[in-house]
Amino acid sequence: MKKLLCIIFAMALCSASFADTGSAFVVLNGVSSTGASQTINISKASFVRVQVWSNAGSTAGITIQERSSPNAPWYTVATITDPDANGEYWSVPVAMQLQVNVSSYASGIINAIVETHQITP
Numbered sequence: 775m776k777k778l779l780c781i782i783f784a785m786a787l788c789s790a791s792f793a794d795t796g797s798a799f800v801v802l803n804g805v806s807s808t809g810a811s812q813t814i815n816i817s818k819a820s821f822v823r824v825q826v827w828s829n830a831g832s833t834a835g836i837t838i839q840e841r842s843s844p845n846a847p848w849y850t851v852a853t854i855t856d857p858d859a860n861g862e863y864w865s866v867p868v869a870m871q872l873q874v875n876v877s878s879y880a881s882g883i884i885n886a887i888v889e890t891h892q893i894t895p
Contacts, residue, residue, distance in 0.1 A: 795894065801888050802885050804885065810875040816869060818892055822865070823888075824864045824866055824889075828882040829885070834855075836876055836877065837874070837875045839851065840869035848875075
């Protein structure tokens with residue numbers, strides 16, 4: 775009987791439909807200097823992705839940073855060196871807040887988008 779209930783529950787789970795509520799935030803738009811983006815609240819997201827690229831190659835260091843509360847220190851979850859026009863696409867852990875920081879800059883035009891997705895049944 776226990777196996778039957780497990781099978782029925784699994785079938786119900788597989789046939790359930792889920793809604794994806796997604797948002798995209800342009801956090802760096804044509805940046806040509808050091809500095810951090812605005813802070814994005816990602817605490818309600820099911821998953822988060824960050825895309826970083828330059829218009830035609832760059833010499834820059836970019837960090838994706840998160841923190842667990844507004845007063846906590848930022849910690850780096852990814853480091854991107856010299857992004858090109860193809861860019862890099864990162865899935866990052868869900869925390870409370872996220873920012874993208876141009877930590878070093880010599881040349882290029884830097885862009886970044888943060889996508890948050892919330893999956894609900």
